[in-house]
Amino acid sequence: MSSQDAPVTAAGPRRRRPAAARSDALRAFAGLLRRDLVLAFRRRSELANPVLFFVMVETLFPLALGADNDLLRAVAPGAVWVGALLASMLSLEGIFRSDFDDGSLEQIALSPHPMPILVGAKVLAHWLVTGLPLILVAPLLGLLLNLPQSAFAALVLSLLLGTPVLSLVGAIGVALTVGLRHGGMLLSLLLLPLYVPVLIFGAGSVESAAQGLPVVAQLYFLGALCTGAVVLAPFAAAAALRISLE
Amino acid sequence: MHRFISQWASPRHFYRLSGKLLPWLSALTIICMLVGLVGGLYFAPPDYQQGNVFRIIYIHVPSALLSMMVYVVMAGAAAVNLIWKIKMADVVARCSAPLGAAFTFLALVTGSIWGKPTWGTYWVWDARLTSELILLFLYLGYMGLRAAIETPETAARASGILALVGVVNIPIIHYSVDWWNTLHQGTTISFTTDNISTSMLVPLLFMIVAFMSYYAVVLMLRMRCEILDRERKSRWVVQMVEGG
């Protein structure tokens, strides 16, 4: 392995080592993504928790509202989306927690690679492990709540576009509260206002599809939110993490 | 310009200058509020649609306006603190937050009071009221985060980031709630008719100015307290407290 030391001279100008090249940043992204996925799969028993929570929340609705099929059909779009949102938010809490506790977060902050990219890798890993299963289970739960067949595609698509926004924006909230002992409740207070647009357009698209109306507008808006979040949220989350580490 | 900024950015000068400004601003507040209230409650004619109920706008509209303006001021001050590390900007943000929350709460309460005779219920999910409710949560989140973090500088910076994320999201939230409201056929509410007559408008403008200067007065009072607390070990504070 070749040494990468910059030449050290006793006097004279020092050549500063150039910052990491873009390919290095991609490699760091892939490496951190891989590490987080491996860590998640080594704790396989915890993988099912968000999905189980989602299922339990959905069963609460018929129990609370009564088993009237028409009523359930009317509330199904919103109920499924609220359940997915809550499951996503609850699972987000741990995204930086273990790294903060064992000192890995400081190493990430001291990385020569851009921190937003590393944060993006962690959020992607989290979404793959929790968001995707929620999306796969959602149609099943829609069935439980008597969601019309016409709405299933919209449900999956809106969740596909919406859950990344929930993960990305949620990461900002978690980054701000990672240093706090009991940040859980505060996190919900911080995140819920920011989640409102995603919920409105996500549930709205499913509702429209259930009534046979076009859903393109809502999906476009969700797409815009998703793009905006992918571009901006990692920077905000990285800044918030640096502040939490002070 | 630089001297102007550096004067206001220094706690000691701010304390002195605000002390001079306060009597004038307080007088302005009282006068405008008297003119606005008397004009609005007594002189303005009853609305042909809503009767006397509409008069709540003289409190509701300035409150709602201020609630949003204060959030922007708070976010702007937080940004100044994050970028240029001017501590006075953080004092502005910290002291503005409870005021903004109070204005938001006032807007919600007056909106609800207005709702009872008009819609028959104390609450309806109108687009504007829903936006105000979410804004209240944004304020409470800011204050909660600030209170939860122990180190003051870290708390200032973290809540600054939250305020900036919030201010970017407010237009998005507002638009999405608007859209949501039209979709669900919410009651269309207009607090005022389309062409508002001058005799109704003028007191309203006075009330808006009154609320703004009220915000300035209370903000300065709170900031003066905050400055005394933060600078309690510095010589000028000690001299002022002991010398009298």
Added chain:
Amino acid sequence: MDATGRRGDATGRFVPVPDARLVGCELSCVRDDRELFTGVNLSLAPGDVLQLAGPNGCGKTSLLRILCGLAWPASGDVTWDGADIRRERASFTAELAYVAHASAVKSDLTAVENVRSAMTVSSTGLLRLDPWEALARVGLYGYEDVPARTLSAGQCRRVALARLLCGSAALWVLDEPFTALDRDGRAMVEGMLNDHSDEGGISIVTSHQAVTLDAGRTVRRIDIGARRAA
């Protein structure tokens, strides 16, 4: 005040040594309204080893974190090769290796996976040493592929130190590296510091006990406890 550079010029200002790479100027730290330390100056040239000593709670870790760029000083600045570390963050952190009090070892990964993933995050380009080889050198031969959960505290610290061997950082910042290590471990760390110094690297170490290096090499020392504002 004790600085590791020459005492000031005509104006009494701190002057760093000529080929200093890391320079900290008038650093001060305030925690909870208490002034931990003030007026700390240091300048470190290639080959220097600096020990920060002082009683518990005097601010050694705070100073280390300031020197790494994780925390901001109440006043003063830190420069690396003449550039403020906060402005040229990427090029500074590329040459920095920080081993904190918490070992940054994930308990669900094996030792070698820990070292590998740490290197993807912390370093650019190729590794100087294979992780297996590095783990053998820090005394973990045979323990490379067991989950870190089963390792003792001292072994976890060795895993953290193995990262130093794999990377090619010029500046090592080690917070209490001797914790949980036995006598052999101490000797190993001192050997690593020696080698690093020989290659022109800079090391900053906090420790309660004295750090001894090869003969002919002096360990500079700053006592934080003695520097509190009166």
